[in-house]
Amino acid sequence: MMALHPKIIDLTLDRVHRLLAALGHPERALPSVIHVAGTNGKGSTQAMIRAGLEAAGDRVHAYTSPHLVRFHERIRLGGALIAESALEELLARCEAANGGAPITYFEITTCAALLGFAEAPAEWTLLEVGLGGRLDATNVIERPALTVITPVDLDHQQYLGETLEEIAGEKAGILKRGVPCIVGPQHDAARDVIEARAARVGAPLFVHGQDWMVRTEHGRLVYEDDAGLLDLPMPRLIGAHQLGNAGMAIAALRRLGRGDAEAAVTGPEWPARMQRLRHGPLTDTGAEIWLDGGHNPAAGEALAAVLAALPARPTHAICGMLNTKDIGGFLRPLAPHLQGLRAVSIPEAAATLPADITAAAARAEGIDAREAASVGEALADILAETPGARVLICGSLYLAGVVLRDYS
Template identity: 65%
Template structure:
């Protein structure tokens, strides 16, 4: 698939619409859709909505990207990862229908997901946008049940624009006429664009700080909207940023009519790998009594979220193992981390053409105020950090690095 359809980014809907038409429009035959866009928090929010829906006995199709360890993670059919034979069958069907026409890897695999969803019974379809929103391959469903926009920040500027307003405009492209939209906490510049798009489309808005609010009170997650108050345990996913993600998911679940019990299950049972995930396998054993964590965040907002999460943990000598892509704002990611980590170990991401060389990553870290060294790989970095007395080690900087770590049996 990668050889025949190179993994390039070329935002347009024409190729996807052509292939879906050739397949008989499977996107029109999927269960009711919840479509989620945003810069950060998409995956966590989808995971919470899914946990809530499944708690009340509903079956969910889920489409997310990128995968971490196996491609199958992108397509969840009625609660289970797509099987090998089924995946091959829908991919073959899509390739045959596409013929020799140009199409990108993400586009054809998105069409395969729609095909699988259309032929498998379920109650809901949860779609996570791949990049942007307006021209993303997932944005072909004319009438979703609900759209959701999680926090917008600076990322992928080469494709989405160089201001928060422009990026928000691309994300807001998933808003459909008359379809309610849940809006997370946003910078005023982004919120103004999102609300303007919703007004033009006649889409009812459920916005943080207006129609709903979420925060922490006495160690509990407290959510309020016009339906009343929910006093819940803190989210299962760690980090203060998950409070807003949980609030966004709760607003969506309430709009979908879930019970209070299902809403609580949504925030307390959700699991989402590589989002401040505590590792306990062979790599963690290298740290001895210390802690090993994994996070795939890779933009400035993610750096701030990681820093806030580490600040909220019990004090410990903290080292970072970091590998990043050359397409990211490395300095912006590093800057918030300078005050919470004692040292950073830079690595290159194995088998990734766009990896930033470890030496360059280390130099960015030093410019951000971190003490930084270079390691040959993740294991070498963990060994070096442990040897220098690190009590908490966080592997971070890229979902591609996180995938490498999980595939290695972490």
């Protein structure tokens, strides 16, 4: 399937529509769809919505990307990861229907997910946009039940545009006439674009700071909208940015009139989002190990805020990034919180940034940075210098996947 198109990413919907037609239009037979776009927080917000709906007894299909360890993580059928036999059968049917025509890996696997969702019983379908929104392979649902736009920031500029306004315009491409949209915390420029697009297509918006609010009071999460106030536990997922993600999930459940808001914030597990590793060879060293897959400037700011809130402890980073990312923008907010950094290349990632380039970029931000051949070597080097250190492994979901596969 990787050989069916010369590009990994080629944003258009023509090929997806062609294959879905050949499959009998499964996208028209899905359980009620909640479509989630945005730059940061899509996966966490979707996980919270899913937890809230499942706690109410509903069956939920869910599609997300990328996977961390196994492709099966991308597709949940009625709440469970897709079985190997079911995945093989769906992919074979899509490959046969495609007939060797050009189509990207993400497009044909998205069609396989939609086919599986259409044929398995559930009450809801959660679709996370892969890239952008307007021309993403998931944007083939004519009338979802709800859309969600999480915070928009600079990322994937080579595909979505160089400015915040251009990127927001691509994300707002999921808006549909008459379909309500939950809008998360946004920069003014992004919110203006989303609101203008919503006015053009006739999509009612429920905007953070205007129609709903979320805050902390006395160690609790307080959510408020026109329907009233909710006093809830703090999110299970760590970081101040998860407060906004929880707010979007609760707003979505309130708009749907379904789901358990408390379960939405306390129930989900979402690996590699400021995840504390507690098992495996990395933790046997006595270090305090955290894992996060964030990779853009906004993610760097969120991680910096988490580190600032943790109890004081010497902190180092192990960082590997892709060559398409703004490494300086990611590391800049982290620099004041790091005693040092070990740069690694991401194994098996063709687009990895070489470790020496990552180290040089870190030094340019004032971080004491060196190279290492692997995560294990990097950790040993850090602990030889600072026994019992706090170590943040960061920079890419692909690196996080390697760590979860090989070290846990």
